Amino acid sequence: MxxxxxxxxxxxxxxxxxxxxxxLTVALPFPAAELxxxxxxxxxxxxxxxxxxxxxxxxxxxxxxxLERTTLALKKAGDxxxxxxxxxxxxxxxxxxxxxxxxxxxxxxxxxxxxEHMQLQFEMPGALSRYVIEKGSIAxxxxxxxxxxxxxxxxxxxxxxxTAQATTLGSLRAGGQVNLETDIxxxxxxxxxxLKSPAAAGITAEFLARxxxxx
Numbered sequence: 250m251x252x253x254x255x256x257x258x259x260x261x262x263x264x265x266x267x268x269x270x271x272x273l274t275v276a277l278p279f280p281a282a283e284l285x286x287x288x289x290x291x292x293x294x295x296x297x298x299x300x301x302x303x304x305x306x307x308x309x310x311x312x313x314x315x316l317e318r319t320t321l322a323l324k325k326a327g328d329x330x331x332x333x334x335x336x337x338x339x340x341x342x343x344x345x346x347x348x349x350x351x352x353x354x355x356x357x358x359x360x361x362x363x364x365e366h367m368q369l370q371f372e373m374p375g376a377l378s379r380y381v382i383e384k385g386s387i388a389x390x391x392x393x394x395x396x397x398x399x400x401x402x403x404x405x406x407x408x409x410x411x412t413a414q415a416t417t418l419g420s421l422r423a424g425g426q427v428n429l430e431t432d433i434x435x436x437x438x439x440x441x442x443x444l445k446s447p448a449a450a451g452i453t454a455e456f457l458a459r460x461x462x463x464x
Contacts, residue, residue, distance in 0.1 A: 251291045253344035253386075253393020255331040255416045259292075261324055262306055270316060273297070274308045275330060281305055284334075289349065291333040293417075294391030294428040295319045296349025319351045320390075320426045331391040331416050344393030345386040351428040352377050355389070357421055358403065367413060368397070369421070370405045373429055378402050379439075380431035388430040392416050 257278025265272040275292065277284075284290070284302050291297075295315055301308035316322040324330070336342070352374075359370040371389070373381065381387060381399050387406070388394070394406040413419030421427070442460060 250336045251296070251333050251344075251347040251349055251391070252336055252340075252342055253347040253388045253391060254333065255392055256333050258329050258415070258417060259332045261326055261328045261330060263308075264325055267310075269313050270311045271322075272300075272308055272310050273321065273324065274301075274303075274306055275332070276306045278332065279334075281307060289335045291331070291335075291347070291349045291391045293320060293324075293330040294347075294349065294388050294430060295321060295351050315351070318353055319428045320354055323426065329417050329420075333391055345388075346433060347388045347391070347393060347430060348433060349391075349430070351430050352380075353429055355427050355429045357423050357425045357427065360421070360423055365410055367408045367419075368405055369408060369418065370403055371427065371429075372403050375402050377429060377431055380435040382435075385435075386432050388428075390417060390427045392418055 259275040259277050261273060262276050263274035273292065281302050281304060284299050284307055286299055286302065288299050289296050290299060290309070292309060297309035297311065299307050300310050311321050355371040355373045357369055358372050361368040378401065381396055381404050383396055383399055385396050386393060387396055387404070389406065392412065396404050397407055398405045408418055
């Protein structure tokens with residue numbers, strides 16, 4: 250489990266294709282000695298397992314499922330990736346609950362530069378739009394962000410200067426692909442209520458009250 254608060258940006262040093270997946274070697278922005286074999290690290294928002302630790306780098310194996318759902322299949326040596334180690338019990342939860350289980354890829358459609366902040370507008374797969382709500386949370390390449398607006402298959406977020414400098418989002422350009430993880434709460438609510446979509450289910454205030462959401 251992660252928070253979406255990126256610890257630093259690493260650089261991919263090696264990409265080795267394997268029979269079914271690939272192996273990524275990433276130069277770390279924090280001491281490699283702090284990692285242990287088998288622990289989880291969010292790499293560009295995808296939860297990966299440490300399989301080797303070197304002096305200043307770590308290696309991760311990427312499964313076929315992860316390659317299919319994420320942008321890791323597109324990465325090459327020299328690319329920069331956001332990194333976050335797993336949350337410890339007792340740590341402050343400054344972002345939101347992020348599992349590192351990427352739902353799909355998004356595409357940056359528009360980047361608007363302001364005097365200080367910037368606004369990024371993304372297109373997402375249609376199946377994810379029902380989990381994205383205004384003022385809700387979403388993880389973009391592992392960065393916890395607040396959705397400022399959403400319409401159809403697009404959503405917009407604001408990026409403060411610190412986030413632009415401390416993550417890869419500051420250098421993202423139109424057409425660039427990102428990993429998206431929607432808020433896990435919406436998925437569980439949908440599963441527990443047996444819903445396919447709000448429109449098909451006919452959700453009303455009475456329906457929500459009957460299922461204990463409010464009285």
